[in-house]
Every structure is written in structure tokens, then in C-alpha cells.
Amino acid sequence: MTAQTSNSHFSGGFRDPAIQSSHVFRAAMTAMARPGEIKPITGATPPEGLSIAAGCLLLTLCDPETSLYLAPDVDHPAVRDWITFHTGAPFVPAQDADFAVGGWAALTPFDRFRIGTSEYPDRSATLIVELPSFDAPNAELSGPGIKTRAEITLPDIEVLQANAALFPLGFDTYFTAASDICALPRSSRIEPLLMKEG
Amino acid sequence: MYVAVKGGERAIDNAHAWLAEERRGDTSIAELSLAQIREQLGLAVNRVMAEGSLYDPDLAALAIKQARGDLIEAIFLIRAYRTTLPRFGASDPVDTGRMSCDRRISATFKDAPGGQVLGPTFDYTHRLLDFKLAAESDREDLPETQTAEPRSEDTPHILSFLDGENIIEQEPRTDAEPGDLTREPMSFPAGRAVRLQSLTRGDEGFILGMAYSTQRGYARNHAFVGELRIGSVPVEMEIPELGFAIEIGEIELTECETVNQFKGSKTVPPQFTRGYGLVFGQSERKSIAMALVDRALRWEELGEDNLGAPAQDEEFVLSHADNIQATGFLEHIKLPHYVDFQSELELVRKLRREAAELAEQMAAREAAQ
Amino acid sequence: MSDYNFAYLDEQTKRMIRRAILKGLAVPGYQVPFASREMPMPYGWGTGGVQVSAATLTPEDTLKVIDQGADDTTNAVSIRKFFENTAGVATTEETEKASVIQTRHRIPEAELSEDQILVYQVPIPEPLRFLEPRETETRKMHALQEYGLMHVKLYEDISQHGAIATSYAYPVKVAGRYVTDPSPIPKFDNPKMNMAAIQLFGAGREQRIYAVPPYTEVVSLDFEDFPFEASKADHPCDLCAAEDSYLDEVILDDAGNRMFVCSDTDYCRSRRDAGHMGRLSEEAA
Numbered sequence: 139m140t141a142q143t144s145n146s147h148f149s150g151g152f153r154d155p156a157i158q159s160s161h162v163f164r165a166a167m168t169a170m171a172r173p174g175e176i177k178p179i180t181g182a183t184p185p186e187g188l189s190i191a192a193g194c195l196l197l198t199l200c201d202p203e204t205s206l207y208l209a210p211d212v213d214h215p216a217v218r219d220w221i222t223f224h225t226g227a228p229f230v231p232a233q234d235a236d237f238a239v240g241g242w243a244a245l246t247p248f249d250r251f252r253i254g255t256s257e258y259p260d261r262s263a264t265l266i267v268e269l270p271s272f273d274a275p276n277a278e279l280s281g282p283g284i285k286t287r288a289e290i291t292l293p294d295i296e297v298l299q300a301n302a303a304l305f306p307l308g309f310d311t312y313f314t315a316a317s318d319i320c321a322l323p324r325s326s327r328i329e330p331l332l333m334k335e336g
Numbered sequence: 337m338y339v340a341v342k343g344g345e346r347a348i349d350n351a352h353a354w355l356a357e358e359r360r361g362d363t364s365i366a367e368l369s370l371a372q373i374r375e376q377l378g379l380a381v382n383r384v385m386a387e388g389s390l391y392d393p394d395l396a397a398l399a400i401k402q403a404r405g406d407l408i409e410a411i412f413l414i415r416a417y418r419t420t421l422p423r424f425g426a427s428d429p430v431d432t433g434r435m436s437c438d439r440r441i442s443a444t445f446k447d448a449p450g451g452q453v454l455g456p457t458f459d460y461t462h463r464l465l466d467f468k469l470a471a472e473s474d475r476e477d478l479p480e481t482q483t484a485e486p487r488s489e490d491t492p493h494i495l496s497f498l499d500g501e502n503i504i505e506q507e508p509r510t511d512a513e514p515g516d517l518t519r520e521p522m523s524f525p526a527g528r529a530v531r532l533q534s535l536t537r538g539d540e541g542f543i544l545g546m547a548y549s550t551q552r553g554y555a556r557n558h559a560f561v562g563e564l565r566i567g568s569v570p571v572e573m574e575i576p577e578l579g580f581a582i583e584i585g586e587i588e589l590t591e592c593e594t595v596n597q598f599k600g601s602k603t604v605p606p607q608f609t610r611g612y613g614l615v616f617g618q619s620e621r622k623s624i625a626m627a628l629v630d631r632a633l634r635w636e637e638l639g640e641d642n643l644g645a646p647a648q649d650e651e652f653v654l655s656h657a658d659n660i661q662a663t664g665f666l667e668h669i670k671l672p673h674y675v676d677f678q679s680e681l682e683l684v685r686k687l688r689r690e691a692a693e694l695a696e697q698m699a700a701r702e703a704a705q
Numbered sequence: 706m707s708d709y710n711f712a713y714l715d716e717q718t719k720r721m722i723r724r725a726i727l728k729g730l731a732v733p734g735y736q737v738p739f740a741s742r743e744m745p746m747p748y749g750w751g752t753g754g755v756q757v758s759a760a761t762l763t764p765e766d767t768l769k770v771i772d773q774g775a776d777d778t779t780n781a782v783s784i785r786k787f788f789e790n791t792a793g794v795a796t797t798e799e800t801e802k803a804s805v806i807q808t809r810h811r812i813p814e815a816e817l818s819e820d821q822i823l824v825y826q827v828p829i830p831e832p833l834r835f836l837e838p839r840e841t842e843t844r845k846m847h848a849l850q851e852y853g854l855m856h857v858k859l860y861e862d863i864s865q866h867g868a869i870a871t872s873y874a875y876p877v878k879v880a881g882r883y884v885t886d887p888s889p890i891p892k893f894d895n896p897k898m899n900m901a902a903i904q905l906f907g908a909g910r911e912q913r914i915y916a917v918p919p920y921t922e923v924v925s926l927d928f929e930d931f932p933f934e935a936s937k938a939d940h941p942c943d944l945c946a947a948e949d950s951y952l953d954e955v956i957l958d959d960a961g962n963r964m965f966v967c968s969d970t971d972y973c974r975s976r977r978d979a980g981h982m983g984r985l986s987e988e989a990a
Contacts, residue, residue, distance in 0.1 A: 156711035160763040163723045170730045171903045171918040201720050256848035260728040260737045282733045282880045283918035306882055310731040323731035325880065344782040415743040420715065521738035521912040524841050651839055661910045664748030671750065671780055674953050675773045675810045675968055679872035679891040681954065682938055687866050
């Protein structure tokens, strides 16, 4: 881990919000447009318990107009204070959230999250799921944003396949690991990756 | 010989320079000051503030000057400026019951506590051009105004006198946060709060036309002006650090409450209903029109029939009330459309060619027979 | 630079637009409502595209702005200048050098790459609007995938004219789900929408943003017996002799003589630079 010398919740934000958030957004947008592609993002130093990537996404996408759910594993006072100070996003239960952050296990069950309505499929949640790393691809994606096939590391293929089956409804997911992100929009078709005999 | 429309940039710069020259007009004539516009074209300033959704008479005066008196252009300048301003917070709702009224009339009661106050109105002027105004003099011969001392106590709302009798619908009180059409995209049904926001910043001419259509029978709603009041109200804001509200300023408002006939419905006995108009500044035509349109749009919540009248159609009224949206889209058709036109041209040529060929074949076949 | 924030918009507005763009990418072709702001140019003049570009640009970007395919039309000049002043980004007329391209009514002739973003200005984002003026109704039609009305309209054209009488803003189906307006590009451009670049669409006055991710299937609506045809004027360019580019028709004199030239000014210039000559190259030189 990087030395997160967060003296207080006042520190660790963007030094130059307009510019740094433009960089983070561009990476986040490209990631959402190209499911499975890994993009580095930096600029924020969130308190212990939150990855740099998750911190950057929160600073770039959240504000008082977006509601946020913190899964139990990241719901610490230091994290809350930091998010409140830097974004002003109100904390809400999972079923009301525009954004939700946490580890995969801590975010279960997933049928709590908003999936939009048939008239407004955009009224859905975006999950920010903290993973240890992206180095064990276990699934293959196809669909919008993908030329042929893309590999991705998923924490639970079945749950995410079920979400994709709801398209155009469903939640969208950013996976974060250290300072990397990769996205899985609801539009991607997911197949388990067949392990090649080594 | 063929040169594409090059030099767009220079053309734009020159157009701007020419525009500035035209705005100033003959330089041997004294330049308008913002104070002159603010003080002497006050109703134009009020309209720009109301439809620009920004209460600032000096900025409105500047916008009118810059726009060469084109009020829709001035409203546009104010809107574009307004949208860049940071938001520090929301004021408490203003209490028009505490208005210090310059004008306050009722068409429904001959007299009521607070009295009828005619105020500075065009109503009973005879519309004769006053050539004395053409003779510019620094000190005009102003008649002396004689008015009663302003009331020190609050002026009650006329419609509150009907409340007790239970003969007029009760306004449900709510502490719910109203939507904000400048921060959330419009969706339908919009609800009354957003409707009223849209109407108060909507184009005066459009709202007037819509209101007029209800009077002429397109969803007639038999409106009486229960009360029209113009005056200043204090604006207060909660300061979290202080823990209480402080007055941060004063704004002039025009408020119109109409009393409308209502036959009653399956569930509600006959009673009077309300229409409401509230507009920045002295904007009485607009506030009355707003109240009529508000009332017409309330057909559904009052259990009335949809008569198919334009003024009853929330999506139609709200989608077309904004003059900045309307004028932009209307005027954009003067932008280049070479590409689209070319594609139509090719299509029509092709269809004509095919039709001509077909006609020829038919003629040939007929001749052969 | 100016007193305004980077790329003019305040950060909260950019976040709101950015969230809408992400939803648009996640649900390709679906029109995401967003709280469009008043911009310092009129509605209908590219405020949607400008807001999307402003939320997308980084200081390192190189921006190209075209209107009718040309870099030098007045509104393109005006929008390019706006971003030079408020974002301080580099600008270019060369399609390959641009990282973000804002366009009105055309897709550049040169194939776009994975590193590029194409931002469309959209006047009426709802492809069903001319068949049904009510948003409340068209929203339901999209929800239920009830696109019969559109097919009926196209078919009526065929029975009346023997061909589909829509030559621009020709409706497409994106990723097999939403019928979408490609903005008023000529139908000649429709097949190019299957591309490697990210396509973002902004409709300011109508408060909608939508998107087509790279390599997303975009199909122009048609019928088996009347397949879609990407048509253009049946001429080569009179300046660069290109046979494959969309052409503008220019009236040359009082006698009504005409010439046909590439609507994509950069494409035409790069071909002429490479030595291609058209029918009227000599005279134009």
C-alpha cells in the first residue's frame, strides 16, 4: 500500500479538481466504453480502507446530488468524514443508492440495488467494487464496446450474468484495485473463461 | 475561382464590431447609463429579471443595454450568466403575507382589511401619447403624489377570508422539497411546483396567449382576481453557523391569486378553487396570466374533464413556454444545412427521375397497344 | 485563459453530465435525461455537444470542430474558439490529429481510431418525435420496444414513392435494442457509425445525452425487399476527384453551372495535398 499519510479528512483530495477530475473521468469513461479494459487513475489519497482508484471515482462522480451507500467493510468514520468533506454526498441505504462502494462480499445481496425502470433504465445504481487485483481473469465479455472478446476478473460470474440478463435494466459496475479500474456495464454478455490446460 | 466559405473567423469578428457600433448608435447622442435603464425602463428590467430567473436590476439593465433593447436576447444573457453562479444555499420561502404593498386590489370584495390600494398602475390612464415626455427636460413637471401612510401591520391575503367558510379548496401544506427545473431535467407529469417554476420564467407572450385561450373557451375556468398585490418582501436565509435565519435582502414581487368556479366532482362538493401566479418585480399581466394557466393545468388533480384544450396540456405548455429554448431552436434553422439539403435534393431528383421513367414506360405501353 | 473554470462549466455541472454519459455508454442508444444548462450560445446551436465536449475534454486533448463536414463554417469557428478560450486546448483541422471531434451533421470521411471521441450535436434526439410529439408516449414506446409506428412510416414512404423518403437523420437500431436518432447526418454516413471510436450525442435544449460505445452494432432500419442504401450525389469531387466522399453542390454562376466538392474539407485538402486532381482543380488553384 502507499503511505496514506492522511492527517485528517481534509487531506487527500484533488489538488486541482478541474484538471484531475477531467483525467479520472476520461479514464472512467473509456473504461465504461471498453468493458474489461484496465485503466490507471490517480490523484486522490483516501483514508485507509479505500483504494486510490475508488477514492478517485468518488471525488469525480459524487456530490451532494448523488446518494452513496457504504458497504460495512468500508463504512468507517474516517472514510465517511473524508467522503463528506470532499464530496458532500449523502449516505443512504443500499436500495436508495446512486453509487455503492465496498468489497464484493460486503455488498451482497445484490438484488437490493436499483436497476432502473423500463421507462428510465438510467435510474439505476453504479457499484464500485474493491478487488485485491485484476490478475486472475476468469470470464470473457462480448457486446457493445468490445471488438471481439475481452477478458475480465470477476468476483462472481453468476450474479453478474443475472444482472446482464436484465438489460436494458441493471446496475453497472466499476471494479477497483489499488489505482486501477475496469468496468462492467450491464450491456456486456459474460461467459466463464475456459481454463486452458497449462 | 471557387473558394469555400473561408474566413469565417474574420467575418465573425467584423460582425461583432459592426454590432457594437449599431448598439451605440449615433455617438452625438448621449450614451444610456445603466441607472437610466434601471430607473426609467423599470418594467423591461422586471421582465428580464423574471424570465431570466435572476433578481438583479443592475445586471438586467446591463443586459438590456447590451442586447439593444431586445428583451429575449437580454433574458438569454442573464440566463447564461446565472447558470455559472455558485449556489450558496436556498432561502426560506418568502412570506407574501408580510409584503409591504405598493398596490393591492381585489376584484371579488369591495373592501377588506388592508383596503384597495391602486398604486402606480396604467389601468386608468388614457392611452394618449404624452408629448410632454418628448420635450426632454432635466426636471419634468411631476405631479405631486399624495398617498396614505403605508400600513405598518401585515396585509392579510383576501382569499384567507374564504378559508374559514370552507368554500374554497384548502391548499395542502407541505414541507416537501420542491423540484428545481434548472437542476433536474423536466419529466412528466411535472407536478405543480415545477409547473409554477416553468410558468414564472416562461415567455410572457406565450403565457398570456395560453391564458387568453382559456378565457375564450378552451378550458374556460371562470377566474376572478381574488387578489393582486405588488410590493417588497424580505428574503431570509438560515445560516447553519448561527442557527437562525437572517434577512439577506428584499425583493419586489407581484402575486396574483384567482378564485375560480368549480362545479364539484364525484368526490368533492362544489367549491371555489385557486390559480396562482408569482413573478419577480412589477409584472402584473404575467402574474394574472400565470394564475389562469396554473388553474387550467390543475384539471387532473381537481378531478375535472380533460377537454383537450392546449392550456390543459402540461407537456405542451411546459415544453414550449421557455423563450430561450424556443428562440434558439427557431433561429438555428438559419445555420448551414447544406448537407441535409443536399441529401434531400438527391432524393427528390431520384424520385422524380424514377417517376418520369415510369410515366414514359406507361406511355410507351399505351402507344404500343 | 479566462475567469471561467476549465472548459467553462462548473465542476458540479460537469459531474452531472459525466454521470449521464456513463449511463449512456452502459445502455447504448438510450436517451439519458440530463439537466442541461444555459450556455453562452443559443439552444439549437450545439449546446448539447458543447456540454458533452466540455465534460469530456482534458487539457492534453486536441479538438477538431466541424459543421457540415467543414472546419471553417461560422458556427464551427465559433465553437472552436469557445474551447480555445475556456479550455485552452489545442485545436486542429486534421481528423487524424484530433482526440475529440465535435460535429454537426457529418461523420468525417477518414476512419476514426480507438483513441478518438466523436461528439455529435443533436437537435431532436427522439427518432419517434415526428411520429408522436409526446415525450410521455415515446418513452413508453421505447420501454416496450414498440417500434411498429416507425416501420409503418417507412413503409408508407415505399408505397407512395417507391423508396424510403428519409435522406438524413435516418433512424438506426443500436445494439439490437433502442431505435436511435443518428442526428441529422446524411444517410450516407450511417454505416460509418459502426466504428472504433466512442460516439457521444448531446441534445441541450431537449436535455438528453446518449452514446454508442466502440464496435457497437448500429443498423439502419429497413425492409428485406427494400434494403437500406447509403446514397450520395453521383459525381466525383471536382477538386480532389474522390469518388467515395459525401459531396456539397455549389452553384457557380448565374447560368446555374454547378460543381460538386467534398463536404469534409480536411479530407479534400489531404487528397489534394497528396496530388489528387479533380475536374476543376486547375481553375480553383
